Amino acid sequence: MNRIYNFEAIEPPFLNEKMLREKMKRRKTRIMSVLLACAGFLSQLCILIIGLITLENFPILSFFCFVYLVVALSGGCAVLIVFNRERSKFV
Numbered sequence: 322m323n324r325i326y327n328f329e330a331i332e333p334p335f336l337n338e339k340m341l342r343e344k345m346k347r348r349k350t351r352i353m354s355v356l357l358a359c360a361g362f363l364s365q366l367c368i369l370i371i372g373l374i375t376l377e378n379f380p381i382l383s384f385f386c387f388v389y390l391v392v393a394l395s396g397g398c399a400v401l402i403v404f405n406r407e408r409s410k411f412v
Contacts, residue, residue: 361397365390 372386 365393
């Protein structure tokens with residue numbers, strides 16, 4: 322029977338507990354980042370809906386909701402640009 326893989330030709334990569342813990346920590350950080358981004362998106366969506374609902378009855382409240390959305394989105398874009406440029410340092 323022919324063997325597909327030659328296990329004696331190369332050595333598997335060296336792994337230790339520290340490397341595995343770092344990998345697990347990076348995965349956990351990525352999952353938490355995705356959950357945080359989803360929570361932020363949902364909260365901004367709720368504020369947008371509140372602003373649209375209160376547009377006729379409370380125009381000042383809806384104005385502040387829209388201003389908050391613009392400021393939050395611009396800040397989020399700035400953070401995204403910084404993390405994208407410095408990705409090699411953080412990840």
